[in-house]
Amino acid sequence: MDNLLYWVGLAAVAVNALTGVLDAGRKNMDIIGVVMVGGATALGGGTVRDILLDRTVFWINDQTYLVAALATTVATFFAVRGLRLPARLFLIPDAVGLALFTVVGTQIALEWQAPWLAASLLGVITGVVGGVLRDVLCNDVPLVFVRSELYASAAWAGALSLVGLQRLGVPPVLAAWCAMALIFAVRLLAIVFRITLPTYAERK
Template sequence: MDNLLYWIGLVAVAVNALTGVLDAGRKRMDLVGAVMVGTATALGGGTVRDVLLDRTVFWISDQTYLLVAIATTLVVFFAVRGLKLPQRLFLIPDAIGLALFTVAGTQIALHWHAPWLVASLLGVTTGVVGGVLRDVLCNEVPLVFVRGELYASAAWAGALVLIGLQELAVSPVVAAWAGMAVILLARLLAMAFRITLPTYTERQ
């Protein structure tokens, strides 16, 4: 499981870095700006998680994560520079990154002996904070705060599925894949069919 978790983390870093560069590209940022946005998107959620767990920040203890983030931003920047891309293109890799990071964050929190509710919320934190940093740096309202399709709630559902399956003695690997599937499916369906949570309204 540890080996799978490591590779999930690396893929999540790469995918989130990609979303950061795509968003930075829409804002006409230069190379330095794109690298900063990409690395913040890729590493932000896991950094907050590790600080809250009082563990060594993952990309400090293993700089492979940092190298993957920087390399991905550079490759994507030069690969798509000059191309006209659909405005919502980054939403698909963003959904994938959300699923990967949420599962990785939840598993890490569980390994660090966090209670199940705390572990699930730390998984959500790992999944969404990078995107929040990306949107703030790109001068946009963070996607997770917009009154729109399921986002953090999809991540939380997947984290709870993972934890629930492991409590039922399901293999951690199977639980991880199931959690990722729930998050990705919920997010994609929400985007396709505009599925939202109820909003607070007042009587007139």
């Protein structure tokens, strides 16, 4: 399971860095701005999780994550620079990153003896905080806060499924793959069919 967590974590960092570059590119940022946005998107959620768990921040403990974030950011910047890309293109890799990071965050919290509900919420934090930082740095309302297709709720469903499957005796690796697939599928279906949660509205 540790080996899976490591490689999924690296993949999540790379994918989230890519989404940060795609979003920052729409704002015509220079390479410094893009690197800052990409790095915050890739590393932000895991950093908050580790601080809350009182453990060494993952990219300080292992600089491979930091290298992966920076390398992906710079490579993507030069690969897509000058191309005209659809505005919603980043939503697909963002869904992948959400699935990967949520499962990694939840599993790490469980291994650090966090209670199941707290562990699931730490998984959600790991999955969504990077995107929040990306949107704030790009001067957008964070995707998770506006009336949009299921986002944090998709992550939480996946995190709870990971906890539940492990409690039922499903092998951790299989439970992790099932949870990632669930998050990605729910997020993708929500995007395609415009599935949203009820919003608060005052009666006029």
